[in-house]
Amino acid sequence: GAGVSQTPSNKVTEKGKYVELRCDPISGHTALYWYRQSLGQGPEFLIYFQGTGAADDSGLPNDRFFAVRPEGSVSTLKIQRTERGDSAVYLCASSLSPSLSTDTQYFGPGTRLTVL
Amino acid sequence: AQSVSQHNHHVILSEAASLELGCNYSYGGTVNLFWYVQYPGQHLQLLLKYFSGDPLVKGIKGFEAEFIKSKFSFNLRKPSVQWSDTAEYFCAVNGYSSASKIIFGSGTRLSIRP
Numbered sequence: 001g002a003g004v005s006q007t008p009s010n011k012v013t014e015k016g017k018y019v020e021l022r023c024d025p026i027s028g029h030t031a032l033y034w035y036r037q038s039l040g041q042g043p044e045f046l047i048y049f050q051g052t053g054a055a056d057d058s059g060l061p062n063d064r065f066f067a068v069r070p071e072g073s074v075s076t077l078k079i080q081r082t083e084r085g086d087s088a089v090y091l092c093a094s095s096l097s098p099s100l101s102t103d104t105q106y107f108g109p110g111t112r113l114t115v116l
Numbered sequence: 117a118q119s120v121s122q123h124n125h126h127v128i129l130s131e132a133a134s135l136e137l138g139c140n141y142s143y144g145g146t147v148n149l150f151w152y153v154q155y156p157g158q159h160l161q162l163l164l165k166y167f168s169g170d171p172l173v174k175g176i177k178g179f180e181a182e183f184i185k186s187k188f189s190f191n192l193r194k195p196s197v198q199w200s201d202t203a204e205y206f207c208a209v210n211g212y213s214s215a216s217k218i219i220f221g222s223g224t225r226l227s228i229r230p
Contacts, residue, residue, distance in 0.1 A: 003159070031216060042120075042206050042220030043160070056217055091160065098216040101148055101167035105218070107160040 002026065004108035006092050012114045013082055021077040021111045025094030032075050033105065034067055035091040043091055049075060050098050082115045089113070118143045120207050120221035128227045129197055137192040137224050139181075139207030149190040150208040150218065151181055160206070166190065177201070199230045 005024040013019050025032050031050055035043035045059040049069045057067075064082075069075040079086055089110040095103045123138040141147065151163040164175025171183040181192045190207060207221040 033216070033218075035220075040222065042208070042222050043218075045217050045219065048216045050216075058217070093160075100150075100165075100210060100216060100218065104162050109159055 004092055004094050004106050006090075006108040006111050008111060009109065010112045010114075012116065014116050015082060015084060017082050017115075019079050019082055019113065021079075021090050021113070023075045023077070023092030023094075023108060025073065025075070025092070026106055027073075029094035029096050029106075030072070031095045031098040031103075032069060033093040033095075034075070034077050035093065037089045037091055037110070039088075046077070048098070055098070079113075082113075084115050087113055087115045118209060118211060118219045120209050120219055122205075122207050122221035122224050124224045125222070126225045126227070128229065130229045131199055132196050135192070135194040135197045135201070135226070137205055137207075137226070139190045139192065139221060140188050141190065141207075141209045141219075142188065143209055143211050145211050148210050149181075149183055150210075151175065151179070151190075151192050152206045152208060152220075153203050154206070155203045163192075163205070197226075197228050199228045202226060202228045 007022045033048045034046040037043045047057040047067050052072045064080045067077045091110045093105040093107045095105045097103045119142045121140045148167045150165045153163045154160045166173045166183045174180045204223050206223045208218045210218045
């Protein structure tokens with residue numbers, strides 16, 4: 001079946017602009033996760049949704065970052081007033097349930113964000 | 117705070133050599149442990165995981181990892197690597213108190229000479 005998809009695959013923007021990154025999880029997966037991966041680093045947790053609600057947003061670096069999942073499926077990560085330090089690959093993952101002991105996270109291909 | 121250390125940033129081996137990638141974690145409670153792999157041009161995918169029971173875990177493609185609680189370690193092993201094992205490998209941990217938040221290490225790039 002279809003995996004996790006993310007759009008766009010690449011996004012180039014200017015400092016100070018607003019961007020939206022989209023994630024389509026695997027159908028039926030209730031848990032959705034956003035990570036950020038900077039060059040030479042592992043993925044860094046940002047936020048996790050269970051259904052429509054953000055169950056853990058402790059990884060969002062500041063209030064410029066916000067994410068929504070209004071219907072419990074597609075999620076959008078929103079970044080306001082982008083800074084050059086926001087440049088990274090933004091990864092989305094989904095799992096059938098939030099119990100990662102029994103269920104597996106499936107990752108998407110990522111969106112490469114470049115802030116000039 | 118939870119953290120994961122991967123000691124080797126880049127490992128280069130010849131085909132048929134044995135592999136061991138180190139991983140140590142810092143967490144003061146019960147944990148789940150994971151190894152993820154990213155092959156060139158592909159998505160990050162789960163290689164294996166430990167959450168309870170036998171501390172020796174077997175995963176896909178002949179990989180295994182051993183959880184040693186006293187050493188806070190979860191090293192990845194494979195007795196004989198193949199060129200197709202060339203990839204980036206990430207160790208990760210989550211704690212039962214924050215069961216859906218995974219902390220990743222910085223990764224080890226494995227290059228296999230044919």
